[in-house]
Amino acid sequence: MTARTLPIALDEQTITDAVAMYTHLHAHPELSAQEHETAAYIERALDDLRIEHFRCGGTGVVGLLRNGDGPVIGFRADTDGLPIAEQTGLPYASTATGTLPDGEVAPVMHGCGHDTHITAALTAARMLSTHREVWHGTVVLIFQPGEETAYGAKAMVADGLWDRAPRPDVVFAQHVMPAPGGSVIVRPGPMATLADSWRITVHGRQAHGSEPERSIDPIVLGAAMVLRLQTIVSRELSPRTPAVVTVGTFHAGLKENIIPDRAQFTVNVRTPDEDSRSRVLAAIRRIIAGEAAASGAPEPVVEELNSFPRLVNDDALTERLTTVFAGVFGADHVDARALGMGSEDAGWLWDAIGVPGVFWGFGAFDPALFDDGAAPAGNHSPQFAPDARMAVTTGTTAALAAILEVAGTGAAR
Ligand code: ZN
Ligand code: ZN
Numbered sequence: 001m002t003a004r005t006l007p008i009a010l011d012e013q014t015i016t017d018a019v020a021m022y023t024h025l026h027a028h029p030e031l032s033a034q035e036h037e038t039a040a041y042i043e044r045a046l047d048d049l050r051i052e053h054f055r056c057g058g059t060g061v062v063g064l065l066r067n068g069d070g071p072v073i074g075f076r077a078d079t080d081g082l083p084i085a086e087q088t089g090l091p092y093a094s095t096a097t098g099t100l101p102d103g104e105v106a107p108v109m110h111g112c113g114h115d116t117h118i119t120a121a122l123t124a125a126r127m128l129s130t131h132r133e134v135w136h137g138t139v140v141l142i143f144q145p146g147e148e149t150a151y152g153a154k155a156m157v158a159d160g161l162w163d164r165a166p167r168p169d170v171v172f173a174q175h176v177m178p179a180p181g182g183s184v185i186v187r188p189g190p191m192a193t194l195a196d197s198w199r200i201t202v203h204g205r206q207a208h209g210s211e212p213e214r215s216i217d218p219i220v221l222g223a224a225m226v227l228r229l230q231t232i233v234s235r236e237l238s239p240r241t242p243a244v245v246t247v248g249t250f251h252a253g254l255k256e257n258i259i260p261d262r263a264q265f266t267v268n269v270r271t272p273d274e275d276s277r278s279r280v281l282a283a284i285r286r287i288i289a290g291e292a293a294a295s296g297a298p299e300p301v302v303e304e305l306n307s308f309p310r311l312v313n314d315d316a317l318t319e320r321l322t323t324v325f326a327g328v329f330g331a332d333h334v335d336a337r338a339l340g341m342g343s344e345d346a347g348w349l350w351d352a353i354g355v356p357g358v359f360w361g362f363g364a365f366d367p368a369l370f371d372d373g374a375a376p377a378g379n380h381s382p383q384f385a386p387d388a389r390m391a392v393t394t395g396t397t398a399a400l401a402a403i404l405e406v407a408g409t410g411a412a413r
Pocket of ligand 1: 112148379380
């Protein structure tokens with residue numbers, strides 16, 4: 001193991017302030033694309049650090065931390081919460097509510113830990129702005145809204161992110177994971193799956209429950225579609241291709257003796273690459289059209305709800321960061337495991353302009369929680385409860401390590 005350490009270390013005051021920032025953000029989550037208070041909070045924090053900033057992609061905020069000539073690094077922190085009723089029992093647990101796009105009022109929680117990302121990015125920015133001798137260049141701090149709905153990265157790029165901020169040499173993003181504090185998870189190549197969500201409306205013909213011969217039953221038809229969709233992964237893809245087709249909602253009918261006129265369901269698809277993605281999506285269209293035709297029903301209506309792009313880590317840059325992380329956290333605290341079938345839109349921030357990027361996970365939980373193969377509640381669970389101090393120290397340290405690897409001057413304090 002190389003005995004490399006950071007030229008700047010987190011002091012107790014900075015950690016205390018970061019924990020206070022984290023607990024405030026945790027208690028005040030907002031839903032995707034509605035991060036108005038969060039954006040205002042970030043803008044005030046950037047003002048305090050005298051970092052210039054601009055709005056981008058609605059509730060997105062971009063800070064430009066300039067320190068002379070040198071590399072330009074994009075660093076992303078996503079900012080949205082989730083419609084989850086928090087059950088952590090923490091003193092700073094959220095009691096917030098928000099309004100979903102369909103008008104329903106829902107409880108809101110930072111159930112994916114994006115509050116740790118905001119805090120780590122702002123705390124790293126504070127360290128870099130007070131220790132300007134150890135680095136040079138520009139850090140583009142990207143506070144991205146709407147990650148959970150695959151909205152934010154595309155919205156910021158479409159709103160001219162890379163025309164308004166200096167074009168980066170590299171882009172980084174990090175995500176808190178159910179892993180021990182003081183550890184990171186990173187690997188070259190794909191870090192997450194492509195993901196697509198569709199809503200499908202099946203139109204039948206309404207009739208009395210006693211007169212099925214006068215109906216086209218959208219429930220029977222929709223049920224046949226749901227079952228046949230499950231043959232795509234098992235019969236149309238190679239067993240070596242990891243893919244998921246999940247029907248997560250199915251709604252139809254109001255009363256047991258009325259055959260309704262429609263059924264509606266949503267399907268979520270996860271695939272490892274563009275080729276398998278287009279095969280699965282084409283198969284879904286073919287199956288729903290074919291089943292509708294078999295029932296004598298009109299062609300169902302397909303609406304795209306969201307689409308997560310690929311997330312691929314640059315090989316050479318990942319190798320450099322793996323070495324740096326091993327020096328800072330210890331080689332046995334750098335994990336190269338695959339991350340499962342999750343999805344993330346950060347990759348769009350670098351794919352959109354063709355520059356290298358790296359996305360890594362960081363741990364934020366008491367290592368004792370992992371004894372004997374146990375694990376704490378994971379992201380999106382109502383019990384997801386990172387340790388505040390471990391979250392802010394691990395997240396900030398990982399951010400500083402990556403930024404200084406590219407922009408460090410070699411100066412030590
Ligand atoms: Zn999430
Ligand atoms: Zn997340």
